[in-house]
Amino acid sequence: MTDNAKAASAVRRLGVETASWAYANSGTRFKVFGQPGVPRDPYEKIDDAAVVHRLTGAAPTVALHIPWDKVDDYDGLAKHAEAQGVRIGAINSNVFQDDDYKLGSVCHPDPAVRRKATDHLLECIDIMDATGSDTLKLWFADGTNYPGQDSIRARQDRLAEALRETYGRLGGEQRMLLEYKLFEPSFYTTDVPDWGTSYVHCTELGPKAQVVIDTGHHAPGTNIEFIVAFLLRAGKLGGFDFNSRFYADDDLMVGAADPFQLFRIMHEIVDADVLAPEAGIAFMLDQCHNIEPKIPAIIRSVLNVQEMTAKALKVDAAALAEAQRNGDVLGANQVFMDAFYTDVRPWLAQLREEQGLDPDPVGAYHRSGYAEKIAADRVGGQQAGWGA
Ligand code: RM4
Ligand code: MN
Numbered sequence: 001m002t003d004n005a006k007a008a009s010a011v012r013r014l015g016v017e018t019a020s021w022a023y024a025n026s027g028t029r030f031k032v033f034g035q036p037g038v039p040r041d042p043y044e045k046i047d048d049a050a051v052v053h054r055l056t057g058a059a060p061t062v063a064l065h066i067p068w069d070k071v072d073d074y075d076g077l078a079k080h081a082e083a084q085g086v087r088i089g090a091i092n093s094n095v096f097q098d099d100d101y102k103l104g105s106v107c108h109p110d111p112a113v114r115r116k117a118t119d120h121l122l123e124c125i126d127i128m129d130a131t132g133s134d135t136l137k138l139w140f141a142d143g144t145n146y147p148g149q150d151s152i153r154a155r156q157d158r159l160a161e162a163l164r165e166t167y168g169r170l171g172g173e174q175r176m177l178l179e180y181k182l183f184e185p186s187f188y189t190t191d192v193p194d195w196g197t198s199y200v201h202c203t204e205l206g207p208k209a210q211v212v213i214d215t216g217h218h219a220p221g222t223n224i225e226f227i228v229a230f231l232l233r234a235g236k237l238g239g240f241d242f243n244s245r246f247y248a249d250d251d252l253m254v255g256a257a258d259p260f261q262l263f264r265i266m267h268e269i270v271d272a273d274v275l276a277p278e279a280g281i282a283f284m285l286d287q288c289h290n291i292e293p294k295i296p297a298i299i300r301s302v303l304n305v306q307e308m309t310a311k312a313l314k315v316d317a318a319a320l321a322e323a324q325r326n327g328d329v330l331g332a333n334q335v336f337m338d339a340f341y342t343d344v345r346p347w348l349a350q351l352r353e354e355q356g357l358d359p360d361p362v363g364a365y366h367r368s369g370y371a372e373k374i375a376a377d378r379v380g381g382q383q384a385g386w387g388a
Pocket of ligand 1: 065092139179181214241249286
């Protein structure tokens, strides 16, 4: 295979996982603006995810969030997904929206609350069994707001205990990803604030526990591609929650705020040869579309990941290695930047045409009439959103 054919096949095999909650209404703590046609239940969210996959050919799985996506029949939900041409991806736990969790969930000082939270994590694994999902994604809002509020060390012990029990329940082909976040909703300490904390817990647990990087969960200026490289070397990178941010955890479309950062991240992935699905790195979106129409925004996001990946595949690896070996600082940087500045859009459009797709998925969505159809059909009932 020529280099170009190899790159084309790598792009074609890239799957970006969309998030069920991104199809629902969302907002800030100031206001949630509803949109016409928003799904009322998980089945309709999956219908929307399937449209994104049909148009891009690059979004074969959709993540669920429990209890937002609670249904009576998970097997039926998985079959519905399959019939639409998509699969259920990661199951995201939610132990941050119950009154009991005011002081935390698995780190709460009261063992009864910890029990309840851990039981929810175990329930998520039951849902994985029923849907065929192989990934549990854990994010904890746990932490404290005031110095002295709770013992930082004791909270780590409680966290480790809950993670151990959850890990013990994972089936042979299942894994868990532990997410970290610098701050919010806790403002003094967060119990899993950074990749190092997640890494140590995952290492204590074993090979089925890995770190997931949410690109919006760092201090400004953090070098995320360094974290990617480090975790890959340690065999502990499980995947990404992609989104972009200008200030804090903005959850804007990936590649919108800083496409160059996304390129640098994807370069580490390509360079370590872990882009292929069998390498097990999950490329997930975790975004909210508060003011823009959701489905075209998600299509745009999938395309952004695809574009930056395609650029990363255009890095002349041999020339880069030679420049690095020779200590040619400027030459190496030029090889890198040449790839970043390569306009890969015509190439990607051509690849889509070869696959029988419309070369312009966003335009195809607008022409499809789907937006008008769901706006007309989805009347009555309650639009999905936070807590729904
Ligand atoms: C958190 C975290 C989780 C996501 C929730 C909705 O900040 O990023 O991944 O499930 O938000
Ligand atoms: Mn996330």
